[in-house]
Amino acid sequence: IPRWVADYVGIPYRMLGRDRDGADCWGVVRLVYADRLGVDLPAYDGRGFSGRASVPDVANLVADARGAWREVPEVEAEPLDLVLLRVHGQPVHVGVLVAPGIMLHSLAGHDSAVERLDSLAWARRVIGYGRWTP
Numbered sequence: 001i002p003r004w005v006a007d008y009v010g011i012p013y014r015m016l017g018r019d020r021d022g023a024d025c026w027g028v029v030r031l032v033y034a035d036r037l038g039v040d041l042p043a044y045d046g047r048g049f050s051g052r053a054s055v056p057d058v059a060n061l062v063a064d065a066r067g068a069w070r071e072v073p074e075v076e077a078e079p080l081d082l083v084l085l086r087v088h089g090q091p092v093h094v095g096v097l098v099a100p101g102i103m104l105h106s107l108a109g110h111d112s113a114v115e116r117l118d119s120l121a122w123a124r125r126v127i128g129y130g131r132w133t134p
Helices: 003-008 025-037 058-063
Strands: 068-072 082-087 090-099 102-105 113-116 126-133
Touching: 003 025, 025 090, 025 102, 082 102
Parallel strands: none
Antiparallel strands: 068 126, 082 090, 082 126, 090 102, 102 113
């Protein structure tokens, strides 16, 4: 796991949070993309993006960001690619791939953390991967 990831571990979960004082899953993605790639992703804070079932379809929200997300096969996924996941059967959670099979994310009730995608908690929830193309 790259050292820079430690800068994002332990950010408190806050629904619609978009900074280091508190962030939901999209907030963590925005922080990483801004800091590591210089990409200012939309906040979605006025559209109810909370990283939980209140979002009808994360994939559609992410797709209309300023730029484009290109779906990439798992075997081609690289660090800093977006990981789209199901929670309660719905595509409502995102994380950032930080190393092969390892993501950084934030989930309600937990501080941001690094987790393995092949863990019991996530192995059957991965929907796909996306790469930002400005």
